[in-house]
Amino acid sequence: MKITIPTPQQNARQLARSLGYAEFDDPNSGQISYTRRLSGNFYPRFHLYIEEKAGKMTFNLHLDQKQVSYKGHAAHSGEYDGELVEQEGERIKLEISASAGTISSPAFAPIKKILSS
Numbered sequence: 658m659k660i661t662i663p664t665p666q667q668n669a670r671q672l673a674r675s676l677g678y679a680e681f682d683d684p685n686s687g688q689i690s691y692t693r694r695l696s697g698n699f700y701p702r703f704h705l706y707i708e709e710k711a712g713k714m715t716f717n718l719h720l721d722q723k724q725v726s727y728k729g730h731a732a733h734s735g736e737y738d739g740e741l742v743e744q745e746g747e748r749i750k751l752e753i754s755a756s757a758g759t760i761s762s763p764a765f766a767p768i769k770k771i772l773s774s
Contacts, residue, residue, distance in 0.1 A: 669707040
């Protein structure tokens with residue numbers, strides 16, 4: 658799931674941390690991303706990549722169900738849509754909207770369903 662917002666005053670790291678995500682420096686790719694665990698276990702977890710470009714910040718969100726189970730492959734059990742990813746995307750939008758005040762963007766339209774688990 659991708660979410661794009663106007664670049665906020667916070668940098669990507671600060672914003673991700675304020676959303677409950679921890680920084681993850683991938684030792685294989687060297688790429689910085691952010692993760693948020695769903696429980697005390699390492700998996701499943703939400704995985705967030707953030708790109709800043711042309712006055713916009715884009716979040717690429719997916720759910721990692723488990724770690725890569727075979728060597729030499731970067732593929733994993735990632736879900737880029739589905740109910741949990743949708744709920745987390747809406748939570749992110751609400752948190753950003755609340756911290757920035759009222760935002761007049763379709764990405765921050767009122768949420769019609771109550772997030773619960």
